[in-house]
Amino acid sequence: MLKPYIEEIITDKTPYELFLNFSKEKEIMFLDSSLYHKKLGQYSFIAFEPFIKFRYKNKTAYINEEKKSGDCFELLEEIFIKYKSQQDEKLPFTGGGMGYFSYDLAREYFEIEDKTKELCEVFDCYYNFYDVIIAFDHEQSKTYLSYIPVKSNSIEKFNAIKNKIAEMKKVDFDKGYSVNIVEKDKTDFKSMFSPEQYMDTVEKMKEYIREGDIYIGNLTHTFSGYTKRTPLQIYNNLRRINPAPFSAFLGLAEYQILSSSPERFLQINNRRVTTRPIKGTVPRGKNQEEDKKYIEKLMNSEKDKSELLMVVDLERNDLSKVCKPKSVKVESLFEIESYATVHHLVAEISAELEGKNTTLDCIKACFPGGSITGTPKYRTMQVIEELEKTKRNIYTGAIGYLGFDGNADLNITIRTILYKNGKLWMGVGGGITWESDREEEYKETLDKAKALFNSINN
Numbered sequence: 001m002l003k004p005y006i007e008e009i010i011t012d013k014t015p016y017e018l019f020l021n022f023s024k025e026k027e028i029m030f031l032d033s034s035l036y037h038k039k040l041g042q043y044s045f046i047a048f049e050p051f052i053k054f055r056y057k058n059k060t061a062y063i064n065e066e067k068k069s070g071d072c073f074e075l076l077e078e079i080f081i082k083y084k085s086q087q088d089e090k091l092p093f094t095g096g097g098m099g100y101f102s103y104d105l106a107r108e109y110f111e112i113e114d115k116t117k118e119l120c121e122v123f124d125c126y127y128n129f130y131d132v133i134i135a136f137d138h139e140q141s142k143t144y145l146s147y148i149p150v151k152s153n154s155i156e157k158f159n160a161i162k163n164k165i166a167e168m169k170k171v172d173f174d175k176g177y178s179v180n181i182v183e184k185d186k187t188d189f190k191s192m193f194s195p196e197q198y199m200d201t202v203e204k205m206k207e208y209i210r211e212g213d214i215y216i217g218n219l220t221h222t223f224s225g226y227t228k229r230t231p232l233q234i235y236n237n238l239r240r241i242n243p244a245p246f247s248a249f250l251g252l253a254e255y256q257i258l259s260s261s262p263e264r265f266l267q268i269n270n271r272r273v274t275t276r277p278i279k280g281t282v283p284r285g286k287n288q289e290e291d292k293k294y295i296e297k298l299m300n301s302e303k304d305k306s307e308l309l310m311v312v313d314l315e316r317n318d319l320s321k322v323c324k325p326k327s328v329k330v331e332s333l334f335e336i337e338s339y340a341t342v343h344h345l346v347a348e349i350s351a352e353l354e355g356k357n358t359t360l361d362c363i364k365a366c367f368p369g370g371s372i373t374g375t376p377k378y379r380t381m382q383v384i385e386e387l388e389k390t391k392r393n394i395y396t397g398a399i400g401y402l403g404f405d406g407n408a409d410l411n412i413t414i415r416t417i418l419y420k421n422g423k424l425w426m427g428v429g430g431g432i433t434w435e436s437d438r439e440e441e442y443k444e445t446l447d448k449a450k451a452l453f454n455s456i457n458n
Helices: 015-022 072-082 103-110 154-167 195-210 231-241 288-299 302-320 359-366 377-387 438-457
Strands: 005-009 029-032 043-047 052-057 060-063 066-069 096-101 125-130 132-137 142-147 216-226 246-251 256-261 264-269 272-275 278-283 329-338 342-352 398-403 408-411 416-420 423-432
Touching: 005 154, 015 029, 015 043, 015 132, 015 154, 029 096, 029 398, 052 072, 060 072, 072 096, 072 125, 072 359, 096 246, 103 377, 132 154, 142 154, 195 216, 195 377, 195 423, 195 438, 216 302, 216 377, 216 438, 231 246, 231 256, 231 416, 231 438, 246 398, 256 398, 264 359, 264 398, 272 302, 278 288, 278 302, 278 438, 288 329, 288 342, 302 329, 302 342, 302 359, 359 398, 359 408, 416 438, 423 438
Parallel strands: none
Antiparallel strands: 005 142, 029 043, 029 246, 043 132, 052 060, 052 125, 060 066, 096 125, 096 398, 132 142, 216 423, 246 256, 256 416, 264 272, 264 408, 272 342, 278 342, 329 342, 398 408, 416 423
């Protein structure tokens, strides 16, 4: 079993400043807790120059230069068995994979008939494996550098990064990376649904609920547009306008992913599993008094509470497939979490992995997250495939890390922009129940998209 080496690094640079200094490195990934929020987002991680590049689509993996057919999770498991490492008390992640699972990966496991249009060609799973990690503990205000000796030159790479950090000068983002916005440069966003079409589709989903097919279903539509801004310029605005505990910048060669997600899909730490589904959203008020009224509205909303209860029940069921009997517990219910543009209603469920079940077993059993499908999961995914016009791609998948030590932390990929060759795609959606009002549901999607739009046009 491999043993990680960890060293505290003394630097006056913030995590974001370090990221900017390394931002031109190959395949850089930044799991960015841009908001340390109620014990969420304690850590941030930076890595680049992977020693394994794992990409997967249509039951085929591309592992560096090798092409292999098979199940995505089984092929990933082979990598984790080969490079298994010890856990460390200082950090939850010292080396392993960073990347994403797309929502569309689940189509394979649920055998959902493919009826939707592909808006942008992306891999269903993309994980880079790194031997050297820059880590930040926001609670302790400490910076660490770690490496796992998977390659003969791992220590050389570790020392080179350490020396570069010591020699770094502060990056002035406003001078080095920003762009002057003029009116003609502003992006015009278009959805595959007109407002009326989205609202009509809400009614169609409610009809499935009336017939007893489903109890709650998540309905998504995707905005797209062109921009002259770079991914880094947009991400700088996004993390400033809408800081979130599960933000991320994935600087992939083929396309880039910019996320400011507030929602945790799964955290696995020393075999303890935690999930935090979100169901229920209201906008922030224009002043303190209005803000308080919105919070009271959310707290008193039977519709939002019933949504969250149904998703909690689904998540408990998913966790029970791979966790110890009676270990699945609801730690909190109906908590309010406030962000820059919205308030959310949140729950937390915990459990403990059973026996020989692995981290990947747990992810596969729970994927995709119940808060962005509905209940029951399989039937709602069929309804989603019928009613949504386009594939979700990365939206409502999961971004995060998978450690060689078995630890993991993944977000639900919402509040996220996919950028490819100057074009942008942004999914937004919400949970539909029998009590849903068609106009209110459409308005909620715009409330959720507000931070994304502003990050591109401000």
